Amino acid sequence: MSLSLSMPAPAVMPAPGDAPPALRHLLGIRGLTRSQAEALLAEARSWKAARAGRLQALSRRPLAGRRIVTVFYEPSTRTMTSFHVAAAALGAEAVDLPVSRSSVQKGERLDDTLETLESLGADAVVLRHPQTGAAHYAARHLSIPVINGGDGTGEHPTQALTDALTILERRGRVAGLKVAILGDIRHSRVARSNALLLELLGAEVWLSGPAAALPPAGAFGGARVTLNRDEALEGADVVMALRVQRERQARGLLPPPGAYRSRWGLDARDLERCSPDVVLLHPGPVNRDVEVDGRLLEDPRCAVLQQVANGVAVRMAVLHTLLGQGGGRSWSTCSSAAGW
């Protein structure tokens, strides 16, 4: 025994504790570890509790003096607003760059726009952009944290975290659940991020939709791909209907609304195939009576508004993780920058 006690220290020290490696940006679920994802969800739950109980954690305004800029090249209701609400709840200031009234309209390049915002003193940027990979591109150009608010047909990680939190609240766990995602999977950043995250957390993910809208097997992690919607719904614990993009219907890439509804639209009868306590999710905005029967939105199994509420808690967790505890850069070191 004495021998082993006198052994020299190992040359390579183990990492302290099991703390996940620090996140610099949130560009997608791809690249996130399970422990990082779980830490974000745990933090989101505590921020939600803190808001409900008006706890001291919030009165300390942990991100006071920090500035977050949202830069949205595509329209948004939920994502942008919830980032602004989340920032305010943490004591940070959120500013939106009104893209349609900015120098973008004069042809300014994305990198020049983003670097300008960094020079103006932004501490983090939330970017939504129609080009896949735009968030990764932004991260290469900026030294401040970049949060992907949706990039083309790439990823939408904060939406997936929001949905995972909703499932956790409704069902108490994600691991072992059967999740069916229905619709234009291939071109959906919501589907991609959700499939990757829910599988990372141990769920069994099924993807179903029109043939042209399905990815090749293996493209979305280990998710199962089927043309048979009922097979995906059978015993499902979670059903997620994706928004039909009308512009894609107009180009003939998806069935027209009537045909889509009859073949892929969800109604109360469809949910009977699922587990009795199934959770119905939709990332919004909903095309009522196309992908989801309007009456289902009032059904207690539908968690659409809970999703929206959870969006704020998740975005608080993301902002606090990236900017709190010395993350990002401190505003005080840049206080001489131009005022806003």
Added chain:
Amino acid sequence: MEHLLIRGGLVIDPSQDLEDVLDVRIRGGRVAELGRDLDPGGAQVVDAAGLWVTPGLVDAHVHLRVPGETHKEDLASGGAAAAAGGFTTVVCMPNTRPPLDDVIRVEWLRWKAQEQSPVRVHVAAALSRGLEGTELTAFAELKAAGAVAVTDDGRPVADAGLMRRALVEAAAVDLPVLVHAEEPALSGGAMHEGAVSAAAGMPGIPAAAEAVMVARDLLLAEALGARVHILHVSARQTVDLIRWAKDRGIRVTAEVTPHHLLLTDEDVAASGFDGDWKMNPPLRSEDDRQALMEALADGTVDIIATDHAPHHRDDKDLPFPEAAFGVVGLETAVAVVLDAMVPGVLSPRRFVEALSTGPAQVLGLEAGSLRPGMPADVTLIDPNREWIIDPARFRSRSRNTPFAGRRVRGRVVRTLVGGRTVFCLEDGPAAPRAAERLARAAAAGRAGR
């Protein structure tokens, strides 16, 4: 009269079935004789011990951006890049601004290149007026003006009827037609359509976009007895079609680029979707890459061409779908192919054939041979010299290469055009510290992304 003796190198010349240690005597800009232990007799002696001595390399596919985009490349910079890469002859594509679609422009470019470029520049003229794909250019007149081929490279000839007429006209004047095969109705993406693009949500370009048009043009060529050369083959399906066509006796030749031979769509993802990994046709799957290597080794694909496509940083440093297509290749081709494929996949002789004798034959150029009497275009290659690719040291005006920071073995050390040295690698290691840093950064970047 100049008199040069390249002494003691391993002469590799497929045109003469030669692979032997020989001296090469050059007089008056032409090869005078080859032999063992030749008497210098007052010649300036170039010691080539340990080096390969090959016929000057020929790049059948480059974009020199003249006229119209000289901020990306010009005849002097592109020519210097070619010389540094061991190429003594290049064939430039007509998709300039304006395009090289008439006699005056072709003559102008050849005249200007003679003045400004250290290497020989030939012109592939536009197949259709303005590259618009509707009206043929004047093939006979273009040939008389010096054009060595016709092509709308950069764009496909979408109209099968126009391609059919082009094959008839080109056969009549014996000009090769260079095919950029890309069915527009199937194209429009940013990278190879496959597991990697689907996983990332990147818009894809399926392999079939290339193969269906190759199939079309092979069938047209067969029916007409015409000749086609397939540019930048990227997919296994295309290779299979070409193999089938050659078996049937269809007059087809084909080229492959170094980047398609070495890289795949996985590398695009590993780069973090960096614009320097974007080109058209796109880097395809590992299976496609294997097919390309086999096809080059067995001669189904005849030659290597770089598709040297210089772009300004502003056109490349964009979100991946918005970045311009194309990478530079003149200064890296010899090293990356030699390092990765010789002798494992290609014999040294096949390597020289693919980069010199072959392209000269495909385009009917007086090049690709060290037979006495031929122009003294010679490339000296050190097959063992290791170096690190550093775009900051390129002669090209552009730096858009996926090979930055790559450690390679094999380097061009001297290039002669008409007996005149147009490139000579300065002695000593090339800024080793900066290059090492670059290599480390590249390795770290690939690991981290």
